[in-house]
Structure formats: C-alpha cells, structure tokens
Amino acid sequence: MAAQRSSVLLAGLLLLVPVLLGSAFVEELDDTFMETTDPEEIWLIQFYAPWCSFCKQLDPVWHQIGSELRSLGSPVRVGKSDATVNTGLAKEFKIRNYPAILMLKNNVKFNYPGSRTKESIMDFVDRVSGPLVRSLSSTRLFQHAISHHDVLVVYVGATSELKGNLTAAAEELIVHTYFFSASREILPQEVTLTSLPAVLLFKDGTYFIYDEEQDGDLKSWIKRERFPNFFLIDGYTLYAMGESGKLVLLALLEERHLCEENLRYKHLVEKVATEHKDTYGRKFYFGFMEDSGYIDGLIMGEALVPSLMVVNLSNDGYFLPPAPIETELQLLDFLDGVLDGSVEALGGNCFTQRVRRFLYETRMTLMPVFRDAPVLGCFLIGFPLAVGCVFCYLCIKNRPGSADDDEDTPLLAPSMQRKKKLTEKKSD
Numbered sequence: 001m002a003a004q005r006s007s008v009l010l011a012g013l014l015l016l017v018p019v020l021l022g023s024a025f026v027e028e029l030d031d032t033f034m035e036t037t038d039p040e041e042i043w044l045i046q047f048y049a050p051w052c053s054f055c056k057q058l059d060p061v062w063h064q065i066g067s068e069l070r071s072l073g074s075p076v077r078v079g080k081s082d083a084t085v086n087t088g089l090a091k092e093f094k095i096r097n098y099p100a101i102l103m104l105k106n107n108v109k110f111n112y113p114g115s116r117t118k119e120s121i122m123d124f125v126d127r128v129s130g131p132l133v134r135s136l137s138s139t140r141l142f143q144h145a146i147s148h149h150d151v152l153v154v155y156v157g158a159t160s161e162l163k164g165n166l167t168a169a170a171e172e173l174i175v176h177t178y179f180f181s182a183s184r185e186i187l188p189q190e191v192t193l194t195s196l197p198a199v200l201l202f203k204d205g206t207y208f209i210y211d212e213e214q215d216g217d218l219k220s221w222i223k224r225e226r227f228p229n230f231f232l233i234d235g236y237t238l239y240a241m242g243e244s245g246k247l248v249l250l251a252l253l254e255e256r257h258l259c260e261e262n263l264r265y266k267h268l269v270e271k272v273a274t275e276h277k278d279t280y281g282r283k284f285y286f287g288f289m290e291d292s293g294y295i296d297g298l299i300m301g302e303a304l305v306p307s308l309m310v311v312n313l314s315n316d317g318y319f320l321p322p323a324p325i326e327t328e329l330q331l332l333d334f335l336d337g338v339l340d341g342s343v344e345a346l347g348g349n350c351f352t353q354r355v356r357r358f359l360y361e362t363r364m365t366l367m368p369v370f371r372d373a374p375v376l377g378c379f380l381i382g383f384p385l386a387v388g389c390v391f392c393y394l395c396i397k398n399r400p401g402s403a404d405d406d407e408d409t410p411l412l413a414p415s416m417q418r419k420k421k422l423t424e425k426k427s428d
C-alpha cells in the first residue's frame with residue numbers, strides 16, 4: 001500500500017519535473033516586469049496573444065531557445081508575455097503585431113526583424129547580447145568571422161570620430177548585422193588601404209571601403225550595402241531590403257526545383273549579378289525566392305512560378321518583363337528598361353493600391369476561416385457589419401448638422417486586426 005502510494009507520488013513528481021523545468025526556461029512576464037527586473041539583465045521576450053496562431057507555432061521554438069540558452073550558460077533570460085492581459089507592459093514596448101520578438105539590454109529595446117526559426121533567433125540573440133563592435137584580435141578569428149557571416153562590417157584603426165559614428169550605426173543595425181574592429185595586420189594581405197581609420201564591408205568574396213564623400217552618411221551606406229549581392233531571399237528579408245533603397249531582381253522558383261526552367265532562371269540572375277555588378281550593383285540586389293507568398297501579397301494575385309521580376313520595395317511596386325526572357329542580353333535590356341522608365345511600373349503604394357491591398361489581405365485572411373468554419377466566418381463578417389450598420393444609423397439619426405468624425409476603431413475580428421497591424425507595419 002505504502003509502496004503503491006510512493007510510486008504514485010514518484011510518477012506525480014516525474015510529471016511535474018518537465019513542467020517546472022519548462023517554466024524555468026521561459027518565464028511568464030506580467031505588468032510588474034519593468035519594476036522588478038534588474039537593468040543589468042538581458043532579456044529575450046516574446047509578446048503573444050491567445051488567438052494568434054503564429055504565436056502557437058512559435059511555442060516549441062521558444063521553449064527550445066530557452067533550454068538551449070540555459071544549457072549554453074548564456075546570460076540571456078527568456079520570457080513571454082500575453083499582451084492582451086499585460087497591456088501595460090505591451091504598451092511600454094509599443095507592441096503592434098504578434099508575435100512580437102525583442103531583446104532588452106541596458107534598458108534599450110531591440111526589435112527582432114527576421115524569420116521565426118530557432119537558428120535565426122539564436123543568431124539575433126548572439127548579436128545583440130554581445131558587444132556592439134566586437135574586436136577581432138587574430139587572423140584566425142577574422143577567418144572564422146568571414147566564413148560564418150555573409151556580410152561583415154569591420155572598423156580598422158585607432159579610436160576616432162569615425163569609430164564613434166560606426167558605434168552609433170551599430171546601435172540601430174546590430175539587429176541585422178555584426179560589427180567588428182580589427183588592426184590592419186590581421187586583415188588579408190590583398191586588402192589595400194590607403195588611409196586609416198577606415199570602415200570596410202566584406203561580402204561576396206570581395207570588400208568595399210567606405211568613402212564619406214562618395215557614399216554619404218555611414219549608417220545609410222551600411223543599410224544600403226548590408227545584403228549579399230546574390231542570395232536566397234525569404235519574405236522577411238525581402239521586406240527588410242526595402243530599407244536599402246535598391247531594386248531587387250528576383251527569380252521566383254518552385255520550392256523543389258521541379259523543372260529545368262528553375263535552374264536556368266536562377267543561373268541567369270546569378271550570372272548578371274556577378275558579371276555586371278559594376279553596372280547594376282548600385283541600383284539592384286539580385287536573388288531567388290522559393291516561396292512566393294510575400295510576392296503574391298505584393299502583386300495581389302498568384303505569381304507565375306518560375307519567373308523573373310523586379311520589385312521596388314520602397315513603394316511596393318514591381319516590374320514584369322514585357323516578353324519571356326531567354327538570354328542574358330534580354331535580361332539586361334529588361335533592367336535598363338526598368339531604370340529608364342520604359343518598362344511599366346505596376347503595383348505601388350498610392351491610395352487606391354493600398355485600399356486594394358487591404359481588401360486583398362482581408363479576403364486572404366477570411367478565406368480559410370470560411371472554408372474551415374463557415375458559420376464562424378459569417379459571424380466574423382456579419383457581426384462587425386451589423387455593429388457598423390447600427391453605428392452608422394445612430395450617427396445619422398443623432399447628427400445635429402455636421403457629424404464629428406469619431407476616431408473609433410471598428411470592431412474587427414481578431415484575425416483581421418492582425419492583418420490590419422501587419423499592413424500598418426508594411427506601410428511604415
């Protein structure tokens with residue numbers, strides 16, 4: 001009897017262990033967090049909402065990150081907070097969409113801009129939790145850094161105003177890119193520097209030296225140049241590339257390269273990217289995408305795959321080749337046409353396009369709801385509509401002469417609110 005009881009107790013304890021461990025890896029944060037936390041601590045925090053399906057998908061990843069950081073002995077603590085309950089904290093961090101991922105270090109907040117994979121988030125944690133500008137003290141460390149990162153920004157020289165400017169740029173751009181400092185001796189022999197101090201950007205097997213006169217402000221230069229010239233691009237990265245101000249020539253490919261055409265397009269873009277870098281590199285990035293989801297949203301329809309297109313992320317515009325592209329020469333003609341305005345710009349972010357995009361995204365959000373649960377779908381549409389009608393009716397009825405514009409947010413379904421927030425972010 002006693003043995004039975006103790007085995008039940010043991011089983012109970014064993015069940016409890018993972019629960020306890022789980023909660024230890026990821027701490028649930030509430031509105032008291034800012035008062036109780038030690039400013040010396042570094043935090044990785046996720047804000048979620050109970051209805052957000054992307055947040056649920058992130059849960060296992062979040063737990064893995066928590067446990068991995070713990071086992072690595074990282075000083076970074078991992079937390080999560082329900083933004084619909086802990087509204088004070090969410091307001092403090094200006095949370096506008098879910099899941100929102102950010103780090104808090106020395107009372108400075110760093111928003112995570114990338115895809116929600118463990119690798120990508122861990123990389124972000126590594127970047128932000130370390131020094132803004134890391135010192136590379138040996139050739140071996142330099143080689144290690146360059147083999148692990150597509151793009152390296154390296155400061156060479158003694159302390160100077162330029163270094164101050166680089167550190168200031170790093171405060172904002174550390175969420176995207178690593179920053180290093182090194183002495184002249186540890187750089188490869190083939191790097192030629194005419195003067196010190198200098199800022200170098202290594203990418204695509206070559207390097208660029210910052211020149212204030214030619215390149216303008218240092219931070220803008222890094223923003224412009226911080227992507228590889230040709231690479232596999234995902235939706236998050238493409239969105240972020242808008243900040244560079246460059247156009248992007250994309251090969252849209254099937255996820256599993258099923259037909260020959262895929263490779264042909266990819267190689268064509270890569271060839272132009274490498275062989276005509278001097279002509280087009282200042283205006284264009286080059287790459288390929290294997291998931292057309294982001295592009296479908298941009299062009300508000302289903303993108304042709306495989307295909308080639310140029311996107312202007314500064315204004316959500318895009319350009320399609322007037323005729324199928326077979327040769328390198330035709331592709332170069334297309335790029336020239338985009339630059340000189342002879343190829344028609346489609347899309348864009350003028351008012352009518354924004355309205356169309358909002359309607360498109362609303363439709364895309366609601367379609368799966370209707371498919372899976374038609375009654376719920378009708379309710380989600382019908383309820384706000386009914387409230388809207390009653391509201392309008394009351395407005396008209398009570399209007400003394402001129403109606404005062406009430407800035408009330410309409411009562412949207414949660415899924416639509418999410419879309420709305422995403423759209424807001426896009427048009428930032």
Ligand SMILES: *[C@@H]1O[C@H](CO)[C@@H](O)[C@H](O)[C@H]1NC(C)=O
Pocket residue numbers: 161162165212217218
């Ligand atoms: C540092 O930045 C300031 C302000 O942007 C600029 O005026 C100055 O020339 C920069 N200094 C160097 C050495 O780049």
Ligand SMILES: *[C@@H]1O[C@H](CO)[C@@H](O)[C@H](O)[C@H]1NC(C)=O
Pocket residue numbers: 247312314315317338339345
């Ligand atoms: C891309 O968009 C920006 C911002 O609207 C605009 O200034 C630029 O001319 C566009 N580029 C092309 C090639 O249309």
